Amino acid sequence: MMVQRWAGSTALAAICLIGTPALAQEDAQNAQPGTDQAGRGLQDIVVTAQKRSQNIQDVPATINALSAETIKDRQISSLQDLQSSIAGLKFDPVAGNSNITIRGVGTTFTTGAGENSVSLHLDGVYLSSPQAAGLGQFDLGGVEVLRGPQGTLYGKNSTAGIVNFISAAPSREMEAGATLGYGNFDDVRGSLYVSGPLTESIRLRVYLDAEDRDGYVKNLQTGQELDDLRSHSARVGADADVTDNWSMETRLTYRREGSNGPYRQPYDLNRLSLPIQDTIVTPRRLNSPTLFDGNRTLVLGSWKNTFDVADGVTLVSLTGASKLRVNYNSLDSLAQGNPNDPIFPNLSIPIVQRVRVSTISQEFNLKGDTRGINWLAGAFYYRERNSSTGTVTLDPRLLGSPVALIRRSSDVIIRESASIFADATISISDTTRIFGGARGLYERAKNDLLVTFELPGGLVVSTDCAPNDPRQRLTDWSATGRLGVQHDLSNDVMAYGQVSRGYKSGGFSNNTCRNEYKPETVNALEAGLKTRFFDRRATLNIAAYYYDYKNVSIEQSTILGTSIVGAPKSVLYGLDLDGRVAVNDVLSFDGNLSLVHSEYKRFLSTGGAAFGDLDGTDLSGRALNKAPGASGTFGAQVVVPVSAGTLTLRGEAYLTSGYRLREYNDPALRQKGYELYNAYLTYEPNSTWTVRGFIRNISNTDYVLGTVLQLNGATGLFNPPRTYGVELSVKMQ
Template sequence: MCYVRRFQLGALLAGASLMSVVAAANANASTVVSDYPSADRADGAARSSGRAADEIIVTAQRRSESVQDVPVTVNAFDAALVEERRIIDLTDLATQAPGLRFSEFANAGNISIRGIGTAFVSGNGESSVGIYIDGVAVPQTKAFGLGQFDIGAVEVLRGPQGTLYGRNSTAGVINFTSAAPTKELSSGFTVGTGNYDSVRANAFVSAPIDDKLRMRLFIEREYRDGYVRNVFTGQDLNDLQAFGGRFSIDAEPLQGWSVKARLSHREERSAGPAFDSFDPSFPILSAFGLPVAFLQPDFDPYRVNSPTRYSGYRRLRVGSVTNTIDIADGLVLKSITGFTNARFNNTYDTLGTLLAYPISALAKSKTFSQELSLNGTSSKIDWVLGAYYFRQRYTLDNTSSPPPALGPTSRNDQAALQESASAFGDVTVLLGARTHLFGGLRFSRETVNQRLRIFDQTPAGEVLRCPGAGIDPEQKVRDDHVTGRLGIRQEVSDDVNVYVQGAHGYKGPSFSQSQCQNGYAPETVNSLEAGLKSRFWDRRLTLNISIFYNDIKDLQLEIVSPLGIVVDNVPKARIYGAEVALNVRPVDALRFDANVSLLNARYNSDYLGDANLSPNLTPQNVRGNRLNNAPDLSGLVGAEYDLNLGQDAGLLTFRGELNFTSQYNLREVSYPWTVQEGYTTQNAFITYRTADERLTLRGWVKNIGNKAILGGVLGFGGALGSFLPPRTYGVELIGKF
């Protein structure tokens, strides 16, 4: 394997070097436009972190505007910030945006914003956070953990976004925008290595074909040994072998008509997921009277003891074509056509002990989406009218093989068709000189058609358990709903904005994947938010504050155990809190940033939680418990310093980060083994840039204290957990030409 890695890495570097030579030759005595946005700085460096916040442009309201002018809380990262802080997946993004939490749980991405979003791994269950790549919705939670690459910008929108983004966004939306082709020839590469024998390399080339057509090609390769050890077989788990790429085209076929086409591919092989008995006070299967000595669990967070051979594969392809036509002055027609194609295949042991309980699953998903919108802009009014259609076909073949004493081997055969159609409108009106009134409505129709069959293996062969006699194997649900927002924004001055907004969010109904006729109701959120966005001290200080209240009805909650997956609705939950973001640049070379989230998120009605997590298999009433993954306090504090080495010697930048989090619940019940205690983690970066900024050398370390952090908890007469990555570190070389 080592020789294979060296060969592939060498081939990739050779390609990168060739592109660099070509770029350098073409750049002879001319200015090459950098692929990444930059800012003029007194010391000659071009780095986004030194810019004022208003220089970051976002499209949160489906039009380009300063992040400081958007009447909603937005965490915005341009390409330079993404590169500097090594945001290569949602785990990294969550460390940079307090209040956003992400972990992989039961082979699916568990993401929440402001406490809304529970682990959802069933076939038709979707996240409460909408994920978009180049305007295309990615609904597959199993794809959320895939690495992101060649990013041009990331936007994290907090709070219900049910007007302009209709696909299940009761908690918020995360927009990933890929890097665009450049108007002049440019190329670059990144190569890095680190602990766990990790190797990561990528390269891109971007070039104009003529004055109306530009193309960009990006490819990457990544390897990493596993950070979890199966002490029984010697297999490394949670390793990574990844390949990805994107081909991008920008064109202007006619005056006033632009086309953007993107096709991306990412595939990963990894042995996992790994679940482990992590709490000796509640050993696995203790409630069933099985001796711990017989099971021989390994309570180390990064070790399991199972005879199962783990394997895993996941792949996601995303394609989009965006047509923009200027119909008249201030009138634009826009079309976004998109598709996703995903495949997930895993074999893993649910228990992680000598008493093996392997699960094998093969899931496939194909989606198609089409959005049409008409945008109007004038001196007094901005408006958008649009329509949206989404379709997903999903299949799942899942086999669970428990020990004979705990039940028969079972197989789930699921096929589902999910459709969504909606129409929406949104308007912002200027009242007077500085007062903006805004509001919008969206009508949505959600339809799910599912066929679910469950078979049990018996000595006589495969026997159909579900559907039983007299039960229709076709499960169908249709629901109509109206969402919207209404608010006002006041420009107190050129540098100070205040706003108030009310919004209503919605997530549609569906069915679980392992319980016949287990349908669940829609989830709705009523939200009220007020905020301040301000800049002072010649825009060297940016202070943004928001306070919010969310009232949730029929919160969709998924209870995951080896016995099956049940989806239900908790009647009521409520959330209130505040967020503060501060950026200070006292001098050009020194910068401080802080983001703090204060949250009070509680289940607010009687509901009996997962009995599998109780020592005596007795369900707990969750009223008053914290919502899942909702710490009362979380935050990030960072500091950067630039050391100018001289006019021709380059720039050295030091950055340190401190992440802090109070304790929070992983599940709806509250036991010592379902609570992650409060913790702090530290990250550090040292970056050297040459004077011409063509070469960057960066060293980095994340989770310096090597804190073992729970990512999710299963229950089955014991506590089974999966953990976030331990300490990682490395060095990387970046070239741009």
């Protein structure tokens, strides 16, 4: 009831205050995708959600888009930062992996075995691995977030939605810039770029950055600072007008991150793992003899060719490739040995993990606008090779032996996906359009897994899950698509409705033999209204939806491995509101609100006895993991002309109701509602210099991000604490 009252009052306030960026009529086709033409101004946003440039108000879907200037002003450099600007999107890193949900749809993987239900793309290239999700978000020209299943134009693993990261494009005029920033935790970061034409037909952009930050977390036993960051990045982009009918875009991205992590800690005195762990549950404090260390490296390239093959007909070829390397040299599995424990002092069970992922992809799109029909047809191929090794070493004292028990897993996954698709929007009158499309998918996967135990005395025991086991093979055919109608009620009001289907491929656990999980599907109904009013100085977009969600996959960890279980059927429905109002040229308000009701319809407990749910317990009726009933972001912004330049002040709040961290009823597995408050300042004395300041999580709120269940306990990690900083940028043209 409290959540319902909070959600209702918040919705009323949102309807009174908000709208999406609004709103002067200018040539949208000249704007870059995902940006507004005036940066922090009040202009229509252009997106490429349907693989062509469109005004966001004309797209029959729920979309959030952030411009390059918005990303800079709000210091958005990660998915963690992005979620505070977009209600209904949750990003929870845990054990070095990234779990992402939109509208409550997502997966709970902690080992990197599967793929996310939210499909991430960087410059059109699909990022498959959960370990790569937090990489590559720098030097951006825009971000687009599409809510709901996107089974037609995107297809692969998009049951929850899409997040498109669009890198900054080379400029047509010569320019260069540099930024230097400093924040608390001795956060030092800098970047520089140069961009412009090499010839009349070739443009180049080169970007470099680096950051060094102390850790948020203190290991009281070793003195090591955990969750720190040491990173450097580079991106090279080249655009060329090869001929009058052929243009080319290439991007090469590199990023390397090092950290004393990943780590996790116990966070509830009533829910501590066995063997008995340290009883320190203070946020960002732990007591472990383990020395933590890890690093990740991503290299990604894209090559896009656009050909004008006929009048109004365009062929687009997009080739992508990526390599990911992950080295976790010390990930403490059960964490925190207690030096004062009389039986097992300084107990530690470290994990060493290595991951190597290589991908290639090719997509062709043939699109055009013929006699009132805007159409697109395409084909897509994707191949991934994912190899991982993991070693878990049990402390000898647990077995009463001088020799440790070592568990080793070696896993090689090959995934292939191929699909063909078509989509069209047909104008049946000046005000009414019908749209629809279909996609046929073929998925194939094989998983060669070998698990061995090195026992005291030197004996090696292997499981019966040897490489080339035919029971570790998966082949699937599926069809997805959408069908809908949109109608212009006036020049400023558009209504739409659609049915759609999304699909995410199945697979296998990467450390438990013959543990197959089924493909995930979402059948969705959505209806929406996009409006502009107050002389186009305000917008309010509303969408209601219903999901029939099947086979959501959830990982459950024990000391003997991590298995994957599935909930055969779930239901979600809800309401999204998004908008902005420009009171005048000085003051504006913006925000978005997400209301979600979710529940498992068929789901039997497995491995939950220690959490109060014996195997076979019916979990029907419980809310899905990480699906808050209500969440919202609300901001106010003032743009003040001063004697020398412009000063922009912005304050924003993110609010969420409580939600389940995991499916069981244990109190330790539920996160209470919380609020986050941020403030930003941007001062531009002229077109050359910009000063930006920020403070995030002003109230220093603590909440749990991701949770790993093991034996009878729960470990996880907390959000970043209060952070603040300032940066100085110079731009020369």
